[in-house]
Amino acid sequence: MAGGNQAVNINPPNAQEHVSTNGSDWLWTVFSIMALSTLLAAGATIMRPRGTRLFHQLAVIILTTSSIAYFSLASDLGSTPIYAEFRGGESRQIWYVRYIQWFINFPTIILGLLLATGLPLSDIVTTLFLSIVVVITGLVGALVHSTYKWGYFTFGAVALIYIWYVLLWHAPASSFAAGGVVRRGYYLAAGYFSFMLITYPICWACAEGGNVITVTSEMIWYGILDILAGPVFLAVFLWELRGVDYNSFGFHSGKFVDTGAGAVRSEKVAPAPVAEPAAPAAPAVPAGEQAV
Template sequence: PTATATATPKPIPTIIPTPIEYQAASGDGHRTLWVMFAIMLASSGVFAVSSWNVPVSKRIFYVTTTLTAIIASLSYFALASGQAISYNCINVRDSHENVPDTFHDVCRQVYWARYVDWALTTPLLLLNLCLLAGVDGAHTLMAIAANVIMILSGLFSAFGTTGTAQKWGWYTIACASYVFVIWHVALHGARMSDAKGARVSKLFTWMAVFTFALWSVYPVVWAVADGARKINVDKEILIYAILDALAKPVFGVWLIISHRAMADTNIDLEGYWSHG
């Protein structure tokens, strides 16, 4: 017998894969996404039809409002059909008595189509407010730029690694941009809208209060659901669904009905790039 035949075989190392716990939507969350797709699609149709006989010179609010609903339908279609969903995993330490600590990954769904939707639609919603108040082009552009930075920073934060500067670093950048948006649109807009008379000014004030009260809920929900993972994915879908329905169709109906009833909301583009 040769030496190799009698030697005890080396143990084959066993590779224990890191166990993974998934945090994903169930049937309920899934149904909510389809319902939202239907609501946004129906809203797109209603807004498009309501713009039918409106002269082109007065159609801008209809165009922006219809577009926000169309973009939201596309985003909800992607999510409901299972697309544009990725996972962000956190490695969690499990302590045991008498045995060494083990680790497992907690992987939560990130619905990144939302950020594509928000990056395109929140600028349109801000444009509505700015046009209503008579905010000039330069301030409108700055607000929209800060808004895009806010949403993209939120996306980077959603995929950031917990425990590094990524997660809360990007979140802080997003919040700072949001403060800039409020300052340029709500505060500056309130001053500008005075020039358009008491009725428009009052409408602007209410629409701006509604908008920023509502928008401020997004970063809170995000921090609790996406950041701290204290709300499950189904509830997160439901809360964003309610917020999105208020921010797009409800806001849109309010804007269009008021605009129809008030001639002084007509947009005057004279001096759009020159006064400040």
């Protein structure tokens, strides 16, 4: 694995305000944490019985995406120069690869949280859409040079407020299919993740938005947040769900999975037997007469 100095030399910065070699070294550290967490999550997924791996597989998706993103960040790849608003015409590296990471991870984390509740599918889809709005408006705002970037920031903040409402008020008020154990674990995980969501807009305003902090400081800040909202959060969330009966969630697929032999076979319902038509009743014979 290349060090920060080698990565910056091979892939030279494309802006005046760019990540330093120390910043690249830190990003390699975050990449190592994400990659190790991915392997641990994959191992934990394999150890789970079939039919009880949904939340673990979501964790593998999130951590794999973060590993690829931080490999790109540490290699000084995945950025574009944008003239900073408050830096006297200096250009600054804007890392679009980070927003690609969030575009996948943010809705996936929220999906994992809300699947543990009793929310209707329509509410879940709306919340996932607004999580995508938060990421897209953050990316567009970061790429805008003028003060109009704060308009996109406002759109994202409004969408984030709705997500907080769903996570902290609307979802906990639903009937949890798996009972009180999941409800307690959800309160812990949702409260923790909602607190983490407060810090991301603050970092954006100081970095891509206001250009108050350097690119290296931005990398350190975002790296800590992604570790706390990624491996740490997922470890807490999966630990709270470790003893929950998955049948109580009501998840169903189109096929039956034989967890013992690992075979997948379709369930076929035998057609109901067709009743034979009843024989017509014989006409009544009047009293005193004999049937021929």
